[in-house]
Every structure is written in C-alpha cells, then in structure tokens.
Amino acid sequence: MSKPVGNAPKALFQRDMKLAFRRLGESLLPLFFLFTVIVLIPLGVGPGPTLLARMAPGMVWVAALLASLLALEHLFRPDLDDGTLEQWFVGDSGVLGRVWARLASHWLITGLPVIVFSPLAAEMLHLPHHALGTLIISLIIGTPALSLIGGLAAALTLSTRGASVLLSILVFPLIVPLVIFATGAVSMQADGLDPTAHLGLLGAFTILAMTLAPFGISAALRMNLE
Amino acid sequence: MTALIEARRLEFHRYGEPVFKPLDLVLEPRQVVVLTGPNGVGKTTLLRLLAGILSPVAGTLAIHDSMTFVGHLPAVKGDLTCRENLAYEQALGEPGMTPAEALARVGLAGLGSRPGRALSAGQKRRLGMARLLVRNTAIWLMDEPYASLDDAGCARVDELLASQLARGGSVILATHQRHPALDPDQVRNVVLEYGSEQEFQQ
Secondary structure, three states: OOOOOOOHHHHHHHHHHHHHHHOHHHHHHHHHHHHHHHHHHHHHHOOOHHHHHHHHHHHHHHHHHHHHHHOHHHOOHHHHHHOHHHHOOOOOOOHHHHHHHHHHHHHHHHOHHHHHHHHHHHHHOOOOHHHHHHHHHHHHHHHHHHHHHHHHHHHHOOOOOOHHHHHHHHHHHHHHHHHHHHHHHHHHHHOOOOOHHHHHHHHHHHHHHHHHHHHHHHHHHHHHOO | OOOOEEEEEEEOEEOOEEOEOOEEEEEOOOOEEEEEOOOOOOHHHHHHHHHOOOOOOEEEEEEOOOEEEEOOOOOOOOOOEHHHHHHHHHOOOOEOOOHHHHHHHOOOOOOOOOEHHHOOHHHHHHHHHHHHHHEOOOEEEEEOOOOOOOHHHHHHHHHHHHHHHHOOOEEEEEOOOOOOOOOHHHEEEEEOOEOOOHHHHO
C-alpha cells in the first residue's frame, strides 16, 4: 500500500528547529553561558593581555564544552517522556537517520553559535589575531564531536535517575583528547608554530566519533525503551 | 491475499521470565485483531514487539507493510500546535488526510492552532489517534484506544476502525473496557495468557 518512510530525518530536523525557535530562551542559554564565562574570567584573573592571551584557547573551548553539556539532558529526555522517541523505532523507519537529524540540531543550537561568536570572544581575550583562524577551524572540526560524544552519554543515561551527574562523569574523560588537541593547535599557532598535526588528530577524533557514536546512540536508545 | 503480519512462536522475556505464552499471530488485510487478557499479561509488550520498538527473544516476526503505532503516550509535542503535530506525522511517509480533516474526524475541529500542552488527556488521545489518519498505512497498532475517552469518543474510535477496514487496512488493538462494535466477521479475538505460573500464585 505504501513505501517505507523516506524523509523522516528531514521532518524530524525541521520539527526540532521549530521547537528550538519556540523555546528561544532555552535555546540561547548555551550562548549566554559562553559569554558569562568569557566576561567573568578576565574579571577574576585580571585583565592583563599576556595572561588572557595564553588562556584564551582553553577558555573558549571549555565554554563550548559546557554549552554543549548544558543542552544534553534535553537531547532525548523530552521525547522519551512524551512518547515521540518510541515512534522512531516503529516499522523499518531508519533510526540512524533520525539520530543524525537530532545531533545536527543539537550542534546547530550549541556548537554553531560558539563558532560564530568566537571571533568576538577571541578579541575580548586578546588572542593574537594570526591564531584566530586556527581557533575557528578547531571549533568547526571539534564541536561536532562534542555533540556526538555527548549524545552517546545522553542516550546511555536516558532512563537513569540522577542522570546529569552520571552524564558529566561519562562525557569528561571522552572529551579530554578533544580539548588537548584543539587548544594545543591554537596555542601552537599563537606561538608561531605549525598546528597541522594537532588539527589532524582532532579531525581523526571527530571522524572516529562520527563513525561509532550514531550506532551506539541508536542501540542505547533502543535499550532504554525496553 | 497475503498476510500483513506473521508472527510464529513469538516470545519476550522480562527478568528472565517469559511474559506471555509463545504466540502465533497472523494479521490479514481487512481484519481487526483484538488482544485481551488480564493486567500484566503483556498486551502492551506484544504491541511494542509488533511495532518494532522491542525485539523478540525467540520466534519469528515478519511485517509486510507500513504501520502506525498509537501507544499509551500520545506522541504529541506540547510546544507545537495540533496542526503542526499532525503535519510532522504526515511528512513521515505516504500522506493520508490533511491535518484539518483528521482533526475533524476525531472531534477536534477548530482546535488546529491550539498548542498540544493546552489539551486535556482525552483530547491528547484523540490527537494521537488523528496521527493514524494523516498517514496512509496498512497496519494500525493501538494500545487501549478507548482509555480516557467519553462515549462519543469511543464511538468515534469505532468509526475510525470501520473506515480503516473499508479502505483495506487492518488493526491490532489491545483493550480492557470495551470491544469494538464492528462486523463480527472482521474481528478476531486473541486472548493472551501468562507465560509463567508465578503470576497466579501471588
């Protein structure tokens, strides 16, 4: 009578975006968070340009990480509660595609704003201008991995009580290499060295996450529906 | 005419115990299968197995056509309007009615621009059922479709079932309170039994 679903991921992505705009305050929270960190830390450690310039890559990256983490608890939980998550598995409608759609919308809400506003943050923190390009590239390569690994942790802890603590404990060790390579690349560029090796490793890390995390996420989601 | 669903010796276990006795089930076109049985016998579990949300522990399950599943949870987003909820559903596969038509059929005419969270429990269930109409699927799986509906609502469920049969589709539904008022030739009752004896001793 009818063919299997063809455009479910697209429909889900459009609905997620619509929901994100409907709850604009909640969606802009990660960005607001980024700015709080960027503005408050210089007040705490003092406005000396040399000190801030050294800390800039790490601060932008930690802010990106926390912004991503902030939205993780709501990545799958509302869908579990209102029954839309179990609908992902009905028939042979392709769970992987929907996982990708959901991760893409998470990245658009938490990762992209950080990238867009990173030049302003870098300026406020006195990051050397020639390192700005590397900072942006490291964010473009690295923030998708934040969404992928965070998504895996969110899926695994979906039906656990007190999930947010467990979520952070799961995410942090997995994110360590990401932060080391990303901030390493920016610091090297700032010191006038070649950051290509660090960026390459960062890229490898993201590709690894892209290859494995979606399968892990769909398996973990199915487990949580039993 | 080929079967839409064929299940052979289907089993599902919880905490190491079979939930219901191994089950054979064949769903033909133009047929309503009514699942009954005491609480905890696994009606919901069976529907979720058939829907593909759970995987069977043993036995074979073949699904030969598209399906829509209406579970206990209405699968409605509170921040979207009724119309937007149905438009999303419609985009998932081959479209059926327009959202406005579907809303009228379940008795929610005129509430298209109301957000999902502003609906009552019964209205939410009706909106959940309107999801069946905006898509053109051969198999409907319905878990307790009469729950939290008034008499008029229950009559509308029977109308929906009749219209699904009329267009050549089929339905599997689990129910306690009420049996669908339909032509008995098209309705088949399946009574589930506990898989383990322990349940009786308690």
